[in-house]
Amino acid sequence: MTGSILFEAIVFLLGAIICVSIAKRIGLSSVLGYLIAGVLIGPYVLGFIGNEGEDILHFAEFGVVMMLFLIGLEIEPKNFWKMRKTIMGMGGIQVASTMLLSYFLFVLFGFDWKVALTFSMAVALSSTAIALQTIKEKGLLNTTFGTSSFSILLFQDIIVIFMLGALPLLVNTDKTQTENSGEHANLLQNLPLGLQTLAILVSVAAIVVAGRFLIVPLLRKVAKTGVRELLIAAALLIVFSISFLMELVGLSPALGAFLGGVVLSNSEFKHELESTLEPFKNLLLGLFFMAVGASINFIVIAKSPLTVGGILVAVILLKGLVLFVTGSLFKLRLNQKLLLTFSLAQVGEFAFVLLSFAFSLNILEQEQLDIMLVVTALTMTVTPIIGMINERVLLPRLGTKESIKRPMDHIAKSQKVILVGFGHFGSTIGRFLRTHGVEATILDHDSNRVDFLRKMGFEVYYGDATRTDLLESAGITEANILICAMDNPEVVKQLAKTVKNKYPQVKLMVRARDRYAAYEFLNMEIDHIYRESLETSLKLASEVLSQMGFRKYTLQRQIQNFIKYDEDSLKRLAKEKKIGDENYIFKARKELEHQEKLLEQDFKRGIVEFDTHWDGEQIRAALENSKI
């Protein structure tokens, strides 16, 4: 039943769609949905997927790499540098104490010391994929709990390299020679330790340098072609290359990808890369979670339920305890500590790698490997459930769930404005907003301009704003106002339509190039329309009249009146325009006819002398009349 790739793809996709949408509907995290889907389609329930689950697991691990790249994109280098203490401190304490305690635990369970040590290494690591996906889904990455979790996970990513390096030392040398020539060999294996370290440092430096001087210029070139799929290809190329380089020198690809992300987080392509890679990451991670679910070996569970159950409970309790204490040491608030405890209490995907490697080194026996793999997969399934119970039952009861309400910030900070298009029209808007301390998130599609403006200290991002995924990563869901200031009326129209349909809560303020654009926006029921030439041409006309001797204040008031009058006629004519949709060929003629109509109206209005304020003559005339 499991032969063709197409069939497998259908099974996975269908499983994901059904389980995740059910999970989301009843308010569970998508991770849990994927895991359950995996169990269902796996060999022990429906049997659609056999043992190839493990191959898929390795392939899908790439989703984790992409996720770290994307997280790197959101962390600017200077913030990363600020985090170094929490990374080393929290991460170090968590890994060291978990290893120590679980080592004694496994010795107590009766395992050999080498096995116990291997297990304790595996247990110390948590699942980046599950924890971060859940944190991001809930939008908690910027809380103390979020950064703490992230710091610990990052430290684990670094420490796993040393663990993999240390495993062979547990084995007698003669055995290693025969077994250790397999998949984990890398380019540097036979070099002296000093050179290995050097090579690692060089490759990290290479990522940083390449990010600045190779990747960004490359992306600019690609962007100039204007072909969207090239940008997607370039984004994938970046992540693949970094992973390849990292594997070559024996570092974790996830770590490399994270570094690459941090380097690129300052570039104007941040949003574009994010929105391009997001779907790939999501699908791959989904696949990864399903593969974990499918790899739970129920035969092993059935054979020794007590051992599996005992280890499972002990491991989660132990990890949770260590995390709770670590949180206390770093003075986290109770609710944050609980969140941390439950979100990182599982054994992570690195355990699969470590354990299989240890097995290939003959440190572990088949049965021990099986038991630990099952425990790992089970912890990954159980912790999201416990986390959910924590959030629904424990936290509300403690009354410590951090309230979202904060004292109102300054007006400038409390509202989000997105400005699309930073040409001569948009830039003036941006500059004026800035003089009021309002920093709009700016989207523009000209990468040269983006670069220049960034040098001037503006926060400008590159991208095609009509795409919803880009709008989302620019934060449209929490935006109050979106300004369309692009040149091309067609693009403005498209953007306005998208925003109006999908994000009706956002107030739209639209630049209209001319009357005709304004008609269309009026008919789309957009309230805030700004015709770009109206006020300037009236200003010019009034200067002409002033040169001829008309008084300036009266002219100023007449401009205001004329704008009012013109806006009324605009609204009226927009309705007429709605009826007959114009044919392109006749457009020029139509426009002429239209001008004629406007002039005719003006003529009917006459030479305006309706401004009677401050006019003594009127009173004199009226008094004369009343005398008679």
Add this chain to the structure above:
Amino acid sequence: MKNILVLFSHPKFEKSRANAILVDKVKNRKGVTFHDLYECYPDFNIDVDAERTLMEAHDIIIFHYPFYWYSCPPLMKQWIDMVLEFGWAYGPSGNALLDKKWINVITTGGSKAMYCENGTNCYAINDFLRPFQQTANLCGMGYLPPFAVMGTHKIEDETLHAYADQYDKLLDLLIQDLVVVDIGSTSFLNDIAQLNT
């Protein structure tokens, strides 16, 4: 039951302390229409027709403003110039405002002691308000003494809140048509007995 229109003029309301506290009390009050002139007409281009309709719909007009250079802010003067025109507000056929009431509600930086013959400002508040009193007279409106919050440079928030409560109570009395004052013997609406029990 009378209804009240508050015409509020303040060129920099966002920086005002005294008026922020006072306005807070009346802004959403029942029976009161609060009309923020500087917010409506930042370009000084007053919509005369709309203003006249508003005036016609109310019995009591409160001109609420900070007292700058012994007079009102410029937009309020602009409003008077444009809205209270010959033929509508005064003149042979101008009787749209007949029997409506005019009340000034003002805030001053200087204290009451500074507004007297021996004070820095030489004259009493009601001397400075003469032009408004006569404007009301010419339009056939009933003019009441002002409600004044004076010495705002020095007084504490607590006192301002007490003033705001008094303002609120005054509006209540006005709505119920319970305010009867003799303009000759009462200098300020703050002093009427109903507000000081």
